[in-house]
Amino acid sequence: MASLIWDFNEFMTRNFKSLAMGLTPSGHIHLGFLSTLACAFMYLREHPHTHLTITNIENSLSSSVEKYNGVPLRFQYLEEGDLLIPKDYNQLISRNSAGRRVQGEITSLIWKLAAMFDETTEDEKRKIKKSFIPPKHKRFLELKENKVFHVFGTQIYVYSFMRMLEKDRAFRRKMIKNLTDFEFAKQVAPMCGIKPRWKRFASQVKIGTKIYQANCFQIPVRLYCPNCHQLCRDWAVMVFGHPYHHGPTLAAPCKNTRGNCPRALKTVGYDGYVYRNLKQELDMTEFHFMLDPMRDFYDPFKADCHIYGGDYFQLPNIKGITGAQKIKIMFDYLEEKTGQQKFLFGGPLITIKGEKMSKSGQAFNIKDIKNIKKAFKNIMKKLEKVRSETYPNGIQVEYTEIMKNVA
Structure with missing residues (x-):
């Protein structure tokens, strides 16, 4: 202790x-x-x-x-x-x-x-x-x-x-290992006002005859939208099992509809979410300050x-x-x-x-x-x-x- x-x-x-x-x-x-x-x-x-x-x-x-x-x-x-x-x-x-x-x-x-x-x-x-x-x-x-x-x-x-x-x-690998650990999320998320639980992520995706349903849990991390460059207001979720995003992937909805962001408006080619694979650079990923220690x-x-x-x-x-x-x-x-x-x-x-x-x-x-x-x-x-x-x-x-x- x-x-x-x-x-x-x-x-x-x-x-x-x-x-x-x-x-x-x-x-x-x-x-x-x-x-x-x-x-x-x-x-x-x-x-x-x-x-x-x-x-x-x-x-x-x-x-x-x-x-x-x-x-x-x-x-x-x-x-x-x-x-x-x-x-x-x-x-x-x-x-x-x-x-x-x-x-x-x-x-x-x-x-x-x-x-x-x-x-x-x-x-x-x-x-x-x-x-x-x-x-x-x-x-x-x-x-x-x-x-x-x-x-x-x-x-x-x-x-x-x-x-x-x-x-x-x-060091990066160890940080990512914690971020993808649901048991870790259960410990740290409440201190940031989050109640983590496994849930379905977005809608099912059909590719050919197969139907995929990704699952996720929320963590105290925020992302930036690459279209409007604004900070997503919701904490991100850690997504597993998405057919288009292999490996653990951070995702958060962009809600900047007033700024006419095509991602937020879900125009053709967008589902409203910002995605960031953990294999990518994390320089545009923001941690809750209580997570840093x-x-x-x-x-x-x-x-x-x-x-x-x-x-x-x-x-x-x-x-x-x-x-x-x-x-x-x-x-x-x-x-x-x-x-x-x-x-x-x-x-x-x-x-x-x-x-x-x-x-x-x-x-x-x-x-x-x-x-x-x-x-x-x-x-x-x-x-x-x-x-x-x-x-x-x-x-x-x-x-x-x-x-x-x-x-």
Whole structure:
């Protein structure tokens, strides 16, 4: 069973070989990310043999299509706030360059903050670099977007989830294996508001004298229509046994009738559905953000403990269930399948005048903060102060404490 850790001091006393955290899917780097990063840095400073993996999750969506502008992180992080869903090859190139810019901003920020704690000499750095052994997965050296930092005598990896999903075949196969597993769907779909069940897919198809009936179940993944380039509003289904789509295939109806989409209008040659075979590239496939943490069970993202923002642990929904409790259900299932033991830790929750705020609120966009290093130091000071006490319900940090003396 996966273990949930609310108390910061309990987290600090545990011995983990690896930590994980991600940036998803708010559309900007926020103070919540800084607070979880501060927890990770403090842990690495006291546990120099632990490594940290930070993942930029570019293909995450929420249950609400409207939330986060209704499109994934990589489509929001564009100049002047424009949204870009590729409609041709040139726009695809522009979108990919935007994704690299996101990765560049993240790695630059992390390096800037990590350097604040790097006390190694140039000679020591050379020795560390010389003794460093790259991860075992074959594609590591080909993934130019990924960075490795050497701080606190350990390594910090910064990965692009989409690039890894596209290029690391072993990781991709394991992700796809889960997506095509109905038992896995039964565990994860409810946390995204889906009730998975086997059902017939669309109408029967007659080819010659044979009649085919495909079956499917729903999963928390969304597709884009290749005709109108809009995001399908319904979660996709995993289709099996379709005579025209061999092998497990994702499918979702396009309902953009107002946009006169020929697929949505079911004009000649279209049945209204968008299809994407799992053998195809997944760069236009969007995962529910609570699905992404399953990467913690597989190389190169494998980690003992995942650090979440305080909102995952301290902000329950109307049913009184937190995000961490939902993710724990998925982790419990994957633990049983893989034989691994995982921990989930909830970092600080930022408050304004005592009111609990989501870490991704617009007020917390660090692009609006001129002195990020000072704000980060303030978070670290707060964490150092609480080391002498226990916080069984999680830490809360007042926004004004973070912004104290920050120009």
